[in-house]
Structure formats: C-alpha cells, structure tokens
Amino acid sequence: MFLRFQSAVPNGRGAYPGIFAMTNGFRDAGLLADEDAEWVRRQNAHGNRSYTDPSTVVADCYNATVNPGARSWFKGDAFNLVLMARRYTRLLDRYEVPWVELRTERPGRIVYEDPVQVVAVPFTHEVDWPLRGPSASS
Numbered sequence: 001m002f003l004r005f006q007s008a009v010p011n012g013r014g015a016y017p018g019i020f021a022m023t024n025g026f027r028d029a030g031l032l033a034d035e036d037a038e039w040v041r042r043q044n045a046h047g048n049r050s051y052t053d054p055s056t057v058v059a060d061c062y063n064a065t066v067n068p069g070a071r072s073w074f075k076g077d078a079f080n081l082v083l084m085a086r087r088y089t090r091l092l093d094r095y096e097v098p099w100v101e102l103r104t105e106r107p108g109r110i111v112y113e114d115p116v117q118v119v120a121v122p123f124t125h126e127v128d129w130p131l132r133g134p135s136a137s138s
C-alpha cells in the first residue's frame with residue numbers, strides 16, 4: 001500500500017502539490033503564525049536529517065520531461081514518516097487548507113524507491129489503462 005497526502009485542488013500550474021510543499025508554500029508566503037512557521041522549520045530539519053531526498057539519488061526523478069507528473073508516495077508501513085505527514089495535515093486543517101489522502105497498490109511507474117517512499121510517474125496514457133476492449137483482429 002502506498003499513501004500520498006496532497007492538495008485537494010490544483011495549483012496555478014494544474015499540479016496537486018504534496019503536503020510538505022503546500023506547508024512550505026504557506027510558510028514562505030508569510031501565511032503561518034510565527035510559532036507554526038518555527039514548527040515547520042524544525043519538522044523540515046528533522047525530515048531532512050531522517051529521510052532521503054529522492055532527487056539527491058536520482059537527479060531527474062522529478063524532471064517534467066523525463067518523468068512527467070512524478071510525485072512522491074509513502075510506503076504504508078513507513079510508520080514514522082506517515083505519522084510526520086499526519087502532523088502536517090493537522091497544521092493544514094487549522095488553516096482550513098483542503099487536502100486529500102490517496103491510497104493505492106500501484107502508484108505508477110516507479111522511478112525511485114527507498115525503504116519508506118517511492119517516486120512514481122502516474123499512469124496517464126492509454127497504454128497504462130488496465131481494461132482493454134476487444135482487439136481489432138478479434
């Protein structure tokens with residue numbers, strides 16, 4: 001099982017940013033109270049110490065040309081990382097920022113994987129569609 005926490009609405013580019021990007025965006029825009037901005041700074045520092053940034057291992061994992069729409073998913077059994085994410089969702093809730101939790105067994109074409117997360121390009125093309133009609137030769 002894979003989990004993703006992301007914006008419930010697309011941003012100006014049509015993407016659905018993850019909760020860490022959303023929270024950092026609110027902080028950078030000065031929309032968080034000082035104590036919440038400090039909490040985000042501390043949590044981000046902890047996350048940077050504890051978890052690998054996939055782009056430091058696979059430089060083009062988020063490259064829009066090579067891996068269009070690539071996004072991060074947590075592994076369902078990555079308890080501490082999921083718990084950390086849920087803390088971010090509670091902060092977003094306090095600011096009435098809409099987010100959703102997605103769950104899947106197949107997040108897409110995996111371009112990076114470590115013990116707690118994957119980066120996957122979503123299935124978006126006809127070739128990825130699991131249901132196929134009868135072939136023309138049938």
